[in-house]
Amino acid sequence: MEKLVYALILASRKLRPYFQAHRVEIRTAYPLRQVLPKPESSGRMLKWTVELGQFDLEYMPRTAIKGQALADFLLEFDSAVNDRALVMLHPPHVEEPLEEFPHPWWILHVDGAVNNGGAGAGLVLVSPKGHHLKSAIHFKFYATNNDAEYEALINGLKIALEMGVRNLIVRSDSELVVNQVNGGFQARGPRTELYLRCTQCLIGMFKEFRLECVPWEKNGNADALAKMGSQQEVVLLGSIPLEIREIPSIP
Template sequence: MDQPSNAELIITPGEQEQEETHLNKDELKEPERGSQSDKEPLWKLYVNGSSNKLGSGAGLILTGLENFVMDYVVRFGSHTSKNKAEYEALIAGINLAIQTRAQRLKAYCDSQLVVNQIQGTYEARDERMIKYLAKVRRMADKFRSFKVVKIPRMENTKADVLSKLAASGYTALGSICMEFLKKSSIENEIVEIMQVDDEPCWMDEIMNYLREGKLPEEKKEARKVIQRATRFSLDGENLYKRSYTLPYMKCLRPSDASYALQETHEGICGEHLGGKALTIKMLLRGLYWPTLMQDALDLVKRLWGMDILGPFPPASGGREFVVVAIEYFTKWVGDELLAKITEQNIHTFFWKLVICKFGIPRVLITDNGKQFGNRSF
């Protein structure tokens, strides 16, 4: 059945999540629109999902108060279908709007299947589609007003370009925020949240004070918690740090912080930045924890690269090869001329110029040549 290009769905809080195996149009009746204040600003969200042989991803554009515009891309850890990518894009966009505390949201999507399944015109039979549909409805309850609008693809060009960039794995995105989604948003939600909540860390005292007014028994420690808490804000189970020049920054627990730092530095979107540049990038992504700078420096200060160059025209002593080592944090370079590139010569060079001066590297990047792949190395 052909649908009008501007078909619009209105969802208001109060709809119940469907538990049946199959949903049909009668089970997804639209409720009456509740009253809402016109004073609340209207946020607009453009979403698009993409899936091709290179990968899968989503592109989002969120606009709101005072010409606020955020371009956001999500790279999926596993390949998924086009329809599932569209749902993931919508869910990621809605979640982003929830974090900005939007009360009225209007989402634009060019997927006829997604819009009509939410509307009830199309029946959701696939088990995963039913889960996606239920999650969208559940998230819609968090807004005073929520609309999904079907628009032509030509009117969603920018989100389409962002989704294709995310799917391609391209990482040089400048100021565009990027997220890596390891697995589907409908899998193991409760288990993951429980694991995070059970992990004790620096956030607990601040959250306990902001939520329940609890303080440590020792007066000195209690005073410190009160002073620190003025720089933080609690939203549900998420703690945010206030910033003078940036939006609120989400606070991370140690395990999440370690993963985010490594993924940004050397993961699928990694750029192998220096310590200070890596710290700035994490802050620009809206992430914070107290030891961010030190953790970033510790991560990169023992990252080395090593390679062999040559042969060149022979120099004195028949030396025609150059072995080079570079430390990525300080950009320090060490080199030595060699007549032969044997395993022993490379081992001696690495011991004298790297280990004896800087200690054992955490990571060593080579081209896996036979001089580097031996047992002694």
């Protein structure tokens, strides 16, 4: 609990002018609203409670957020903010000497598909507690099968990073892409080399990372999303977000 309160303290110090001028909505699964005002709070918690008391904070329960919906929120955050701000509170990487917080492993299933309707990607990000965050992407540019597989991997890595994931296992049924990224196969052609470099750059941002090749039947959800995304099957996708990509991830 102290780590979460300390994360809020850091945010209030770095964004102090905004915290002073606006009402800030805090979404968290922890009962901070009940814990912070308690008179028996002592030590650092009491000090932090007093410091946060000068701001207009509203604590709200955090609901489940789809991976792509959160990615869209992060991209649109600057233009969407008016009189309220939404702060997603989670244990941060802090510079002060607190005990190291263990980072759990997430699992990302990715797949790409190309057919007569176009190209697409399917992503399924599984949290350590078993929650599935699903997303589909439609590519409005020409892409080969390998391009679609790399696009699926790259876009999945970006969403995982935006979610704050530190330890990640990626599972793909593309033997070629997995072996190229892991160093077993050589990347041939300038386009493939660009995709490989882009992927390696994103991988370097994780604390721990593994890329595994799995049989198709163990990647069925991502495969189905990729096929629907390639054909822009919005009706079949239902509540699953469908993103439209106009340009590739590489130059």
